[in-house]
């Protein structure tokens with residue numbers, strides 16, 4: 001009897017942890033779909049270009065901050081009620097977990113079953129936003 005209770009508690013806490021983790025099943029499924037579509041082979045044509053980074057910053061502010069927050073930490077006002085929460089796009093660990101091509105695929109296609117619905121950017125606009133995020137939070141200085 002005691003054993004069953006312990007197992008149930010373990011199961012519940014594991015489920016709660018999975019819901020908060022960056023590797024939640026929705027994101028993992030999106031990564032797999034993107035990779036199956038060849039996203040890992042994609043390169044950002046705007047990477048490191050100052051004018052593109054500036055254009056990407058404007059797009060990020062207009063289209064992403066409501067959920068991802070002004071500093072990309074996942075703390076925008078429209079994101080507080082979402083489960084899973086918006087990703088912290090400034091987090092180096094989460095950023096490093098996928099190629100830029102996978103992130104591009106997600107910006108265009110969203111993550112099924114989450115608040116990350118495709119925000120309606122063109123493929124080129126999506127590269128601009130990713131060039132901005134990379135230059136601002138993920139480039140060694």
Ligand code: HEC
Pocket residue numbers: 022024026027059060063064065066067068078079082084085086087094095098103104106107111114115116117119121129
């Ligand atoms: C309506 C809210 C909302 C908006 C607007 C939104 N996102 Fe998201 N985004 C989310 C949520 C929620 C997740 C996390 C889903 C998950 O963990 O499964 C996410 C995840 C992501 C991811 C995947 C991160 C990873 O490595 O797993 C990327 C990349 C991303 N968003 C980029 C953007 C960009 C760029 C924009 C603007 C063009 C944007 N999002 C707009 C809610 C939003």
